[in-house]
Amino acid sequence: MTQPHTVTTAVGHARLPRIALVGVHGFGERHLENLARLGADRTLELVAVADPHPPEEGTLGPDVAAFASLDELLAAGTAPDVVIVSTPIQTHAPLALAALKAGSNVYLEKPPVASMAQYQEVMAAAASEGRLVQVGFQSLGSEALPAIETLVESGEIGEVRGISATGQWLRSKAYFKRSRWAGKRSINGTDVVDGVATNALAHAVATGLWLAGARTVADVESVDTDLYRANDTESDDTSVVRVRMAGGTVLTCALTLCAPVQSAPWVTIHGTLGQLTLFYTEDRLEVTSPRGVRTETYGRIDLLENLLAARSEQDLLSPLSGAGAYVSVLEAIRTADAPREIPSEFIMWEGTGDDAHAVVHGIESLIRRATLGQATFAELGAPWTLSGGPTLDIDGTPVATLEDGSRIRPTSSPRPYLHPVRTLAGTVVTDHVPEDHVWHLGAGVALQDVDGINFWGGRTYTRDAGAYVWRKDHGQIVVEAAEHADGERREQLSWLGPDGSPVLREQREWRWAAVGNSTWKLTLDFILESATGRPVLLGSPGSNGRPQGGYGGFFWRLPKVGDATIWTPGSRGEDAVHGSVAPWLAWSGTFDAGPAGASHVTGDPGLGHPATLVFLAAPQAPDPWFVRHSGYPGVGLSLAWDAPVATEPGRPVKRTVTVLIADGFLATQDIEQLITTLGESA
Template sequence: METAMDAAGSATGTATAAAAKVALVGVHGFGTHHLRNLERLQSQGRVELVAVADPQPPAPGTVPPSAAVYPGLDDLLGATRDLDAIIVATPIQTHAPLALAALATDAELYLEKPPVASLADFARLRAAASASGHGVQVGFQSLGSHALKAIEGLLADGTIGTLEGISATGRWVRDRAYFKRSRWAGKRSINGVDVVDGVVTNPLAHAVATALRIAGARTTAELASVETELYRANDIESDDTSVVRIRTAAGLPITCALTICASDPAEPYVTLQGSAGTAVFHYTEDRLTVETTSGRTEETFGRDDLTENLLAHRATGVPLISSLVDSGAFMLVLEAVRTAPAPARIEPAHIRWEGDGDAAHPIVAGIEDALERAGRRHATFSELGLPWAVSTSTAFELPPS
């Protein structure tokens, strides 16, 4: 069986002889993932982490002694030349200004998801990227999975018949400490600056992005409609339990039913609903299960590393796996969430709390069944008649193409 580590780089092109010079902005939170990955690539002689930037200094031993440490990107760029790539793994509301600053250099850009916090910022960033001529990779790591190519194949050969719909289901658990980890967690905005944190746009954003990619919806022109129905069980501004219902320009329905208030957490998955069977993709595990009248098969795939792919793009021009332009459809979903009414509060009578103190987390009554039904029927929570679903869906007015 091919593993992710074995497969990384197999479709990213041939690495150049000289180690690529990389800078990392944001060394905490998801930045720690990038530090580990860069350590792996540096041990192979493929990259050199020359500098990092973060207002909070890195923990001792987490950054190579040879890497310079700066409090911000401006300081880093003022002292560092000839970078091949800049990785930005910072709070959502900082993505736009940092990405624009990075694109003013000669480096390629890796920008964590969601790329920016508004469609207007996305348009500005896309224009800057086009003018710079540099690649921008967005950190939807699941899009590097080799299972996506297998899914393309089974759709092309009719293994599950005609594709009739796609659902994305996510049921995770996040406790009170999760929302105390930073001042932007659980916020829709801070001092008038868009943040758009929430289950759809941040923790389970990969579910949305993966479903869109499977549907062939990449750019803003490839969606026909987006509806949102947003709820919160936690004492936060953003949504933690939501349904997003999408229809592609080709007429395919996509329904994303997501929560971080589950009683029985599981790895999220995307279901392809065919006329002759189903395929279920657990994207965090690169695992694909196919069921038809002929039986059931399951296979686990490798995946390409997005950092390696970005560097190969710079060196040889191979296509980006998760380009900024191809995140346009996702950005329409984010904009629909951003402009929707504030999430409706789920009444305490429909919530059970488990744990104590900061380890406590809410569980929405009947949420697992609700998620499954919403995805299977392409229905919102209110359409299912759930007792806590007091809101109605909000249709997003798509901008002109």
């Protein structure tokens, strides 16, 4: 327990700190409860409150004066040692400035201010008056935070790869009607900046920033905002905010007030050997490491007690000076475009009247994917976002979208790919950034070992370790030039190492055309050539000693498929087909992702959407098929099944892959007839 802080008066008598509370309703009621507790302990004395709507009779003690405003309170000569500001967001800065000018220290509820300009003004006033300002991010009083620092420094979870903050709450219509400023970005030109990241789940952002070591404005390099709203408000209620720190650490906050059920929010530090997950409202820490999983629960220091005991700003657990990084995030949200409305077909309302709350279809999975992949909702291709690059069209109907991959996180080896790919009827037959392997990206070309550089993403399998390990070996593939025409696209690509130097040059060509009313054909040609002036080895986990792990080259990640059937002309089933050499491979089933519309995120597959994919082998080499179904759905042609392939200057490696994308179920006879009709050879 923090010892009571006494104040010495001019005549030398010690007295308890005198506290004034501005704002007694809403969260102010929590402050009244805490003040009553501390008053009973003789830690402080509540001398006055200010609110245009006074508390109910009997709420305050007989010696507590009540005023309609802070100005009246200060004019009465009450002279509080600490003023607690628990009022609407837009009033925080002016009230804090008035209290500081009167010589009081300030406890300022979150968010501390509504703009960066206000933050700088209050900071300057606190310095000028020699007063302290504590910000009400209660989670920063958790004793779990220093414990987490110690655990990270110990190396128990390895090197930090990133930090994520997750919040899934539900708020009813009544929540957004509780006051005139609720859900507002501004009122009559005055900034409010209420929203999921700036108010309701602000602690998730603040705690994540603290764990990332970000305190000041200078600690933040950039902020990406992806803001949406399901409710009839101005502010966002479902958003991703991605913060890149000056030191390179990335914090991804995926937050919603439109979850199907409310759950305790958490912040996770992702390491190369494990992770630390703090459920900050419970001060509960879950540690996952090579030693196993354990849970630890910590105490919490009350921020008002901490302020009373502080002799300088360095003693504060949540000083205003340490909120600069948070205000940088708030400022990015304040200056961003207004949140996009989520169309009604992607929302389900539960309850009635003011108790009704919105649920965004599929939001739980989207939030998990966002935090794991450090991706925004738009980058994930959520159907209520504006996303995607150029499209592949057949008779005016988009059948695939080209993504350049530039926003993919570095450890997923950013690269261009196709997603979503659709049948002519609209059924989606690819997936990207899935929860199980966030580095799987639609349909494209990827290799895990190019002269020791990982162009696949995720962990790298090494012969020395005999296992997958996290290494700082990820490259990226960038588009240098592209020509897009009807039915054809040519690209010049550079495969760049971690230091940005070219390793490979690639010529890639996509061709697409209809084959009847229910099938279309996609052909990919890619040519890989050394960009180093010397031979470059193209390898895989299989070529590095992992049995049956020869993936790399062409790869197609499928979405969830029900009742899947996988076969070649001579084999059937995952085990039999995997590693085999055959002229074609077929995959059919009910694709539960459904059409790229509302049903894509309802979570109700219904009867499913039947489709068949037929992959034709490359004519250049007898590459084995790589097939996964039991762990995740994916198909590839292995460029280096159990031995590396060399590409040399003047002697490139070339492959051609053709895929038939059909609505409905095709039998072997249908497939053979299609191939014969098309004149394809494999």
